Amino acid sequence: MSNKVAIIASNGGLFDAYKVFNIATAAAASEKEVAIFFTFEGLNFIHKQGMHALPMPAGAEHFAAGFAKANVPAIPQLVEMAQELGVKFIACQMTMDVMGLSTGDFIEGIEVGGAVTFLEFAKDAAPSLTF
């Protein structure tokens, strides 16, 4: 049985962020080795400013009250929790180049790599998930 969970975060909305970090933290809390590859809009989740202002899907703004009522942790809190649990964050170099971003734009403790870096981790992971 694989003890690795590989996740690709390629969308940058608030709902996408919850899907990624809930699965990642739950897996890490179950002693799985977890890596997330942040590519394209997914880079928002680890961007110093972007992570605090993730957009709701259009027309879903009314769910804001539901998030507050359910006492759902904020994304920056889940990001910190994931890092504390040892989840590896890999930022996509190519996307960073396209968007003109450098490591200084992101939170501490991330790795920068390409598709091969992620694939090397994911080759024996189960499940591999894409959000």
Added chain:
Amino acid sequence: MKSKLQLDAKGLSCPMPIVKTKKAMDTLNTGEVLEVQVTDKGALADIPAWAKARGHIILYQSEAAGVITFLIQKV
């Protein structure tokens, strides 16, 4: 059986009850018991699934007035 440690995870939603249970369990020795209280209904399925994956034993489980209590023995 008496618990060594009590964890109040009431009012927290997924994935925090699992994350906090894991962290609390990390502080215990083999054979010791953790008492967890949650209100997240998802935990009804999640905590037993987590314990099974880790090999820990659910000694007791109850639900009263919306509060779910688990006694989990570390293996």
